[in-house]
Amino acid sequence: MNPSANTQRLDPGAGTSGGESAKLLADLIYLSAANDSSRSFLQAASGELNSFSKSKQTVVVQGVKGQWRILAATDGKLKPEALPVELLAEVLDTERCQSGGGWIASPLNRPMDSGQLLVQQTDKTDEIAFDVLAAALGVGLKAYRVRSGANKRVQQLEALLQMTAGWNQSRETDALLIEIAEASTRLVGAERATIFLPNSNNTELIGKPALGVEDGTLRIPINAGVVGQVMSTGEPARVDEDISSEQKQIDRSVDEQLGFQTRTLLCVPMKNAEGKTIGAFELINRNEGNFTDRDQAALEELASHATIAIDTTQHVEHLETVRRTVATQAADEVNLIGESEGIKKLKSTVERVADTELAILITGENGTGKEVVAQMIHYLSGRRDEVLVAVNCAAISETLLESELFGHEKGAFTDAHQAREGKFELANGGTLFLDEIGDMSLGGQAKLLRVLEEKVVVRVGGSVPIPTTARVVAATNQDLAALVGEKKFREDLFFRLNVVMIEIPPLRERGDDVILLAEHFLSNFCAKARRETPKISAAARNRLLTHRWPGNVRELRNMMERLAYLSEGDQIRPDDLAFVNAPQKENADSGIAMDLPLTDATKEFQIDYIQRHIDHCGGNVTEAAQRMGLHRSNLYRKMKQLGMSDD
Numbered sequence: 251m252n253p254s255a256n257t258q259r260l261d262p263g264a265g266t267s268g269g270e271s272a273k274l275l276a277d278l279i280y281l282s283a284a285n286d287s288s289r290s291f292l293q294a295a296s297g298e299l300n301s302f303s304k305s306k307q308t309v310v311v312q313g314v315k316g317q318w319r320i321l322a323a324t325d326g327k328l329k330p331e332a333l334p335v336e337l338l339a340e341v342l343d344t345e346r347c348q349s350g351g352g353w354i355a356s357p358l359n360r361p362m363d364s365g366q367l368l369v370q371q372t373d374k375t376d377e378i379a380f381d382v383l384a385a386a387l388g389v390g391l392k393a394y395r396v397r398s399g400a401n402k403r404v405q406q407l408e409a410l411l412q413m414t415a416g417w418n419q420s421r422e423t424d425a426l427l428i429e430i431a432e433a434s435t436r437l438v439g440a441e442r443a444t445i446f447l448p449n450s451n452n453t454e455l456i457g458k459p460a461l462g463v464e465d466g467t468l469r470i471p472i473n474a475g476v477v478g479q480v481m482s483t484g485e486p487a488r489v490d491e492d493i494s495s496e497q498k499q500i501d502r503s504v505d506e507q508l509g510f511q512t513r514t515l516l517c518v519p520m521k522n523a524e525g526k527t528i529g530a531f532e533l534i535n536r537n538e539g540n541f542t543d544r545d546q547a548a549l550e551e552l553a554s555h556a557t558i559a560i561d562t563t564q565h566v567e568h569l570e571t572v573r574r575t576v577a578t579q580a581a582d583e584v585n586l587i588g589e590s591e592g593i594k595k596l597k598s599t600v601e602r603v604a605d606t607e608l609a610i611l612i613t614g615e616n617g618t619g620k621e622v623v624a625q626m627i628h629y630l631s632g633r634r635d636e637v638l639v640a641v642n643c644a645a646i647s648e649t650l651l652e653s654e655l656f657g658h659e660k661g662a663f664t665d666a667h668q669a670r671e672g673k674f675e676l677a678n679g680g681t682l683f684l685d686e687i688g689d690m691s692l693g694g695q696a697k698l699l700r701v702l703e704e705k706v707v708v709r710v711g712g713s714v715p716i717p718t719t720a721r722v723v724a725a726t727n728q729d730l731a732a733l734v735g736e737k738k739f740r741e742d743l744f745f746r747l748n749v750v751m752i753e754i755p756p757l758r759e760r761g762d763d764v765i766l767l768a769e770h771f772l773s774n775f776c777a778k779a780r781r782e783t784p785k786i787s788a789a790a791r792n793r794l795l796t797h798r799w800p801g802n803v804r805e806l807r808n809m810m811e812r813l814a815y816l817s818e819g820d821q822i823r824p825d826d827l828a829f830v831n832a833p834q835k836e837n838a839d840s841g842i843a844m845d846l847p848l849t850d851a852t853k854e855f856q857i858d859y860i861q862r863h864i865d866h867c868g869g870n871v872t873e874a875a876q877r878m879g880l881h882r883s884n885l886y887r888k889m890k891q892l893g894m895s896d897d
């Protein structure tokens with residue numbers, strides 16, 4: 251053979267034309283595209299080459315660790331022992347075509363990374379021509395590999411896309427981990443998959459899912475075995491079947507925990523957007539042979555999608571936990587104090603109707619605790635983890651109330667620069683508390699009735715019906731039935747809201763509850779004021795019990811707040827309550843003319859009383875309302891009634 255020859259010809263036999271050679275090449279390329287396994291390609295190509303060179307037989311072999319493996323042969327019964335092994339070994343060593351003893355062999359590619367040879371049993375010895383033939387087969391095989399690699403990649407990406415599409419919608423980490431693990435074992439073809447995430451104090455790795463472990467959770471020290479190594483280096487690791495067990499670094503204690511024998515293993519790091527390793531993704535026991543570079547690339551791709559999905563799901567879970575905690579804290583703060591018969595009855599009604607979908611109307615004087623009852627209903631219902639939205643219908647002008655409740659579209663009115671969702675949408679799934687429902691305009695009532703009946707809202711300026719699942723709880727301090735009689739409140743809406751009526755008794759009818767409430771508020775405010783709670787003396791208790799409490803619980807609460815900050819000593823005495831029972835000094839002579847009729851005198855007194863409070867609070871109406879035991883909106887209404895100006 252002439253090693254320096256570079257004029258390669260495809261002339262394996264007499265009578266072979268250039269056209270036939272070109273056809274052979276075209277056939278090999280066609281075969282590389284038409285076959286879907288390398289074995290079937292080599293088998294078909296061997297047949298072509300055999301008839302092209304008119305040889306006795308054509309074989310493709312691969313040398314693996316001193317053994318010859320037949321990859322394709324025109325004689326299906328050929329055994330490796332029948333091959334010219336010495337000649338083949340020489341080809342392997344020299345990486346050149348060799349012939350002798352009726353055989354000729356040449357490498358499929360150079361440098362010889364795969365150990366694959368084309369071998370023919372023939373009388374011909376034109377090594378240059380045979381070299382070209384082997385190279386042509388090598389090119390065909392490479393073309394097959396490139397195409398099939400690209401096809402596999404496309405299939406893998408399609409499968410990956412399909413699998414990961416649903417992951418980001420997951421709301422529960424454990425279920426997501428199982429889904430990811432199953433997807434990866436299917437994609438790569440392995441027996442098991444486990445995802446390891448560190449515990450909160452970074453001392454252990456928690457592996458899930460872990461089949462064979464009691465709660466499906468595997469716990470290993472943070473730096474144990476291959477997984478620990480991947481966590482600390484941030485680099486992938488592989489364990490092949492045929493390396494010695496000392497080299498394997500496999501943590502056999504894990505196998506013991508799982509009742510499982512690990513043969514091969516592939517583990518890749520899971521990295522977040524900042525490149526930090528936040529976990530490890532492990533596949534165990536490839537179905538066939540060792541894990542490959544392609545498996546590793548696929549698992550790395552899966553791991554990057556899994557990292558995002560797990561991160562999102564953990565975030566959602568965290569938010570859910572926070573939401574439940576906040577709801578529990580809010581629920582714990584709702585405490586309807588009182589042991590009187592009226593309050594006991596009320597509590598038992600609330601407990602019975604809270605977790606139903608019944609419409610509820612709460613009635614009672616100002617400051618009796620209507621909002622507290624609405625909160626109890628919400629927190630005792632299945633909606634407790636959702637929002638409770640309160641709207642005071644008296645505090646919002648008629649025109650704004652509609653957009654407040656139902657929302658508005660951009661441009662619906664002059665100031666509607668942006669579309670905005672209404673309280674019904676905000677309270678979806680939760681409770682909408684409509685306070686002072688008696689103050690709603692007739693137009694608003696008509697719209698509200700439609701929403702309650704059709705369970706959809708239409709934003710002001712919009713036309714799209716938006717479904718609502720908010721539960722409405724309404725409250726009023728007015729006599730709604732009387733308003734219906736005066737045609738100020740729609741009868742149909744009254745019946746719609748009034749399926750269950752909860753009447754809150756005024757404080758003056760609750761007997762000793764006054765003392766319970768006083769002590770409750772006093773100790774709360776004293777805690778805030780960082781002082782010991784003073785005792786309420788027997789005489790002071792008496793005074794509290796005999797007061798008429800026009801402002802109800804709110805008035806009592808405000809008084810206790812003042813006492814917590816202003817009273818001195820360790821006892822509340824009747825004198826401290828003087829301003830409750832007796833008119834204050836400055837009010838002693840009201841200066842109201844004696845010749846006025848009672849209604850006018852009352853009006854004048856009210857104007858004077860309100861004005862003094864507002865002056866006393868430096869114009870702060872909210873504070874003044876509090877001091878008078880009124881809700882701010884009610885004070886405004888009262889002022890309007892009395893003809894007082896807002897400013």
Ligand SMILES: Nc1ncnc2c1ncn2[C@@H]1O[C@H](COP(=O)(O)OP(=O)(O)OP(=O)(O)O)[C@@H](O)[C@H]1O
Nearest residue numbers: 585586587615616617618619620621622803804881
């Ligand atoms: N039984 C109760 N136990 C504890 N606190 C109460 C009770 N009743 C009322 N309160 C407190 O009194 C104040 C007034 O109660 P709330 O706002 O619920 O009354 P309301 O009837 O809704 O008033 P308005 O008619 O002015 O809207 C609140 O601070 C509330 O927490």
